[in-house]
Amino acid sequence: MATLQLASWATNLAYANLTSGVLIAANKSLYNWAGCAIGGFAFQPAPQIALNTTLSPFSGPPTSSILGSTNGSISRGFADAQVAALVNGIASHVDDYDDTHLETIIHPAGPVASALLAIAEAYGPVTGHEFITAFVAGVEAECKLGLSVSPEHYDVGWHITSTVGSIGAAVAVGKLLKLDTTHMQHAIGVAATQVVGMQEFFGSDTKSFHIGRAAQGGMLAALLAKNGYTSSLQALEAKYGWLHVVSTRENATAYFDQLGNVWEIEKNTFKPFPCGIVMHPVIDGAIQLSNETALKGLSINDIRTVELRVNPEVLILTGKTNPQTGLEAKFSIFHAAAIGILYGEATPSQFTNDVVKNSTVVDMRKKVNVTEDKSVSKAEAYVSLTLNDGTTLEKHVEHAKGSIENPLSDAELKMKFMQQVSLVIGDKRAENAYKAFSGVRDMEDVAVIRGLY
């Protein structure tokens, strides 16, 4: 019944059902996604390789925006909706700077918004209300599914954002295409059978490919279903269907019963640091240490050691001691602590290939030691720094900046958007882009967004 239950809820969801809390969360999730995609495309090779040298020969008529591409090789930053979904998905995730549903470690907006914007531009007009409703349907679908297989599904090595993301994207696009419940079930099926993403690829270009491919595959699933392509009406719950094949735990019905009552999108958080979320407590602590007056005027030579005490998951996911690229450094707890202390901030600028190879940073990473401690939760970290004179400074971060308990303020989230986007298109256009992407709900046709910044 799980597939029917999800499809039925999604097809019946109306804009009027969305609470003010949901609307606020959806709005933040959307513009944060757009800012990440714009910044990610402009400064990372992955989305540019995917678009310019790989997929441009395969693009059909350029209906849909490539975010962040102002001079792309295809018709000034447009491509067909399938290509756009893939490239925008890659770009939105490539900096590991997007959003996080902390219970599942899903980054919800990427697969769903990347598919939705591309299809809305190609198949419009789509109103802001329709767009937001479809977006929320997709996010709820992927997060409820993620909850129902967590943590077992993630623990075996799947990259949960993309494995549930294709289904979220299919539900969202299916909603926009006004599929009935049966067709939505088929869309869920075609999406469910495309399981993209493993953790081995963290630290490489392939991590962000997962999100793009999920967006594209989910869109394709919804389009196929709309046109009568059949899959299964029990795609999720069947013995050889999604839940059982990809996880030893499945509890979908329990979570689907809460659809529309407990809104997962309200739990969405936004990353203040562009890297794996399990490193955020350490970075927060390291930045706090860097601001200590006791360190002012000292150099790296005065620092004897940095000791981290963290949950064991941190080393499993981010144990790279000697990263060689910016992308690898996003999964190095050693790099995270080093740059937090050295720079007092953690922005995309601290995760470039140059900074990763900087000799001071390399030396600093070598001073970092990590102790695993099961009694430390994944949300917290102990960061202590010992000087050569024996002075020890310690910070205990209970909830890192960006967590549910310590979220970015609206002003901080806007500043994050502006910092990313201004570098690409300048302050004035960035401000226009912020207004555009934070004003989707009031648009009569979301496709106009391309002309607003």
Place this chain on the structure above:
Amino acid sequence: MATLQLASWATNLAYANLTSGVLIAANKSLYNWAGCAIGGFAFQPAPQIALNTTLSPFSGPPTSSILGSTNGSISRGFADAQVAALVNGIASHVDDYDDTHLETIIHPAGPVASALLAIAEAYGPVTGHEFITAFVAGVEAECKLGLSVSPEHYDVGWHITSTVGSIGAAVAVGKLLKLDTTHMQHAIGVAATQVVGMQEFFGSDTKSFHIGRAAQGGMLAALLAKNGYTSSLQALEAKYGWLHVVSTRENATAYFDQLGNVWEIEKNTFKPFPCGIVMHPVIDGAIQLSNETALKGLSINDIRTVELRVNPEVLILTGKTNPQTGLEAKFSIFHAAAIGILYGEATPSQFTNDVVKNSTVVDMRKKVNVTEDKSVSKAEAYVSLTLNDGTTLEKHVEHAKGSIENPLSDAELKMKFMQQVSLVIGDKRAENAYKAFSGVRDMEDVAVIRGLY
């Protein structure tokens, strides 16, 4: 080391390494694939929905043939290579009439050939020798990988043809693009992270989508890697890589050690009946019964019961008692027995929606009873028929027609091709198509094939 071992073997493989047995098997595999794709596209909705109503708005310049499409909506049967790989993959598998590597139940040609022909046409010139070498590399890659996770991987519900198929397609396309070993490792990685296909979708349009999506995803992986997209050099063997994530058994090195010594393509078999291979022994027995003189002149009303004794896997995969469509009937052992006895043959004509709903066929299916017996191998079946007068006729099929032990002759395989293709383009052009697809190895540019029939 598994990823490096596979990549290294594939990049070093030369046409001169291929034995005459390998060349013969590759040739049969290729033209059988083409025949299935031509017939599949013309008479099944799945590939036509995928192409005409779904993907045509997304096709770039039409470089690559859509097999079987003589009047498609895109430029008389062409599309871009990504779309062509997807559609040809669907078409080649949609009738469940293709080829089978029996140890793994992989249908090897579909993902590999669908990607290869499309890319050869788009990126040529590609010689016949290059094409055949790449094809063999892809087939060996997917079958060795399949062996290394069998049967556990299949048993949990994955559709192994597509889950290994994307990797096979990436190896083949990567070979054609002349990737070096490191780039081939990255290609394997991008392909490995795209795990498409679950058994729940057997009997629906989504089953054949698996093969098309694997072909397309593997091609995309090779193109991305060629352009510098990074994945992992240990994509297969890493703790959170392909082998461990998708199976509890992994023994890749043991099989990769045999690459180039034991050729899996030589074990490829060709289906005489367009349906799930586990049903073939029953169909063979049913057809034999239908030819018994004792049944001549009798009607269905004279038949009391048909008793099947089969391996338990048969009911797991093909237990649909009351199929409603031709695709569902391809996974109904009840339908298989019924049409074998009623028609004395099992061709695509016995798996149409009309035949499935025919009242005589429905009545006949109801007379079929199945007994599971672990002592009966998957290769064999006992089929017995009891008349109302008490007469019982029994057939024991030890190895079904089309198996390694009882293969189609060259003439029969050609006839299978001709039967499928003649219905689409007439006898004369079918004969030309047979010559073309069975003559690939001698071509200076495989792309000319489109003009030969």
